Amino acid sequence: MRIAMIGQKGAPAIYGGIERHVEDLSRELTRQGHDVLVYARAWYTPKALKNYHGVKITHTPSLHTKHLDAITGTFTATLHAIFQNYDVIHYHGVGPALLSFIPRIFSPKTKVLVTFHCIDRYHQKWGLLARLVLWLGEKAACTFPHQTIAVSQTIQNYCLNEFKRQTDFIPNGVVTSVAKGEVLLEKFDLEKNKYLLMVARLVPHKGAHYLMTAWHLAREQNPELFKDYKLAIVGGSTFTNKYVKDLQQIARGDKSIVMTDWLNGQILEEMYANCALYVNPSENEGLPISVLQAMAYGRPVLLSDIPEHQEIIDDHNFLFRNTNIISLAEKITNLIKDEKLRANRGQVNLKLTGEKYHWEKLGKETADLYTKNDNIDTRLKIA
Incomplete structure (x- = not known):
């Protein structure tokens, strides 16, 4: 499958849980034989980097400010992605999920997923307006995509109680590590x-x-x-x-x-x-x-x-x-x-x-979800 990852800052992960998740998942999917592309923002991933351990990197611009970086980076990545004939577009985070309706409309044959990583509006750094937008992102994550992934059972229950959305639980993972020097x-x-x-x-x-x-x-x-x-x-x-x-x-x-x-x-x-x-x-x-x-x-x-x-x-x-x-x-x-x-x-x-929590298992579960219900109606319906 040809798979695009959108919403992360880039790869490889310098910092950030979502970035680490996307890097490890993408490398595992690539190892399993899939063609994976990660969209990156130029301030996070060097522009010269086009491939990382077999994972393709494409840079798109963003407005690097506290409130606009994620949504503008997601928008430019989405505009690029809808013309690439991907089998899967996978959004990460509830902010980026706001734009997951775009490929549903303009690339209807593409499977669209969102991973709900965290209830971001609880974070103290956000003001009232930002929290409202993030709540709308949560609703979008539970409305627009074909499938929604929750990384914890707490989030899975939240999606069901708050938005009446059945989600698939696939936790974060780690690459099994061996002891290092000191x-x-x-x-x-x-x-x-x-x-x-x-x-x-x-x-x-x-x-x-x-x-x-x-x-x-x-x-x-x-x-x-x-x-x-x-x-x-x-x-x-x-x-x-x-x-x-x-x-x-x-x-x-x-x-x-x-x-x-x-x-x-x-x-x-x-x-x-x-x-x-x-x-x-x-x-x-x-x-x-x-x-x-x-x-x-x-x-x-x-x-x-x-x-x-x-x-x-x-x-x-x-x-x-x-x-x-x-x-x-x-x-x-x-x-x-x-x-x-x-x-x-x-x-x-x-x-x-x-x-x-090892990625070989979680990567297979994610790939299986990409092909789950392949005969689903591709038309976007918003109840």
């Missing part, structure tokens, strides 16, 4: 199994401020326990410079907090593979790939107790009350004290990702 950790003065790790866009709903404050509290209460440990925050701004400055202010003067900015490649792999504990304090998620990635390296993960996280981990030892700094500090302390508990959970996580 040489590059020296760049940030980090030691194997002596740091906690968070990898995320530095936006308020991801909760880095909760983690940093809880870290201070845990260290104050147990200085001897934490004297050799550090907290590494990997990530940077996405139109959230003020928030990043606030985080830098929290970390100012504390040598135990390391803020690395964006990382990728081997150094990021080393960060995952050698952390004592991975922490995701997010207030809202789809199904976080960064958490799955840490699990794929056999690392224990400590998560806020939001429903999406509880789909991954159901062990109360590794869940804390969402937004509760005291609860987070207590769980960090308990887990650093209990190395055996962390090691055992890490092995459980490694096995779980290999069984449930």
Whole structure:
């Protein structure tokens, strides 16, 4: 099949869960023999890059602003795609889903899908108008495409309850990883199994401020326990410079907090593979790939107790009350004290990702969905 991916910033993934999802899915579909093209925005993917591990890359322009980048990039990609005779056009995210009606009208023989990655309007960075537009995007994701994919059962239930749409549940996945070296950790003065790790866009709903404050509290209460440990925050701004400055202010003067900015490649792999504990304090998620990635390296993960996280981990030892700094500090302390508990959970996580979240399985499920109900009515109907 000839398949186009639209809605992501580009490939390969520099940062962003959707970008990582699209890269890994596209590479797996290509490995299975499909012809896959990923649309990219010039500011994210170098224009000279036209092919990445067999995945074709086509650049289209966008207006690189907080509110217009995604929708304009999606629009130009869609205009290009409807003239390419793709078998499948696959949109990613509820914002891009707003335009998924275009190929339904102008390329009626093309199968159109949308993956609903996250309920974006819950994110604190958006104002009232943006949240309304994102709600319309959710409705579009559940109205325009032939098929809608939900990456979590929480989102699947949301689509059914809010929009009466039956969706197909295909979770995010990870590429099974092997242990990496630890040489590059020296760049940030980090030691194997002596740091906690968070990898995320530095936006308020991801909760880095909760983690940093809880870290201070845990260290104050147990200085001897934490004297050799550090907290590494990997990530940077996405139109959230003020928030990043606030985080830098929290970390100012504390040598135990390391803020690395964006990382990728081997150094990021080393960060995952050698952390004592991975922490995701997010207030809202789809199904976080960064958490799955840490699990794929056999690392224990400590998560806020939001429903999406509880789909991954159901062990109360590794869940804390969402937004509760005291609860987070207590769980960090308990887990650093209990190395055996962390090691055992890490092995459980490694096995779980290999069984449930590997891309060979998820790529086949996605490809099967591309051909599901091939005799469906191609006319767009909006009830």
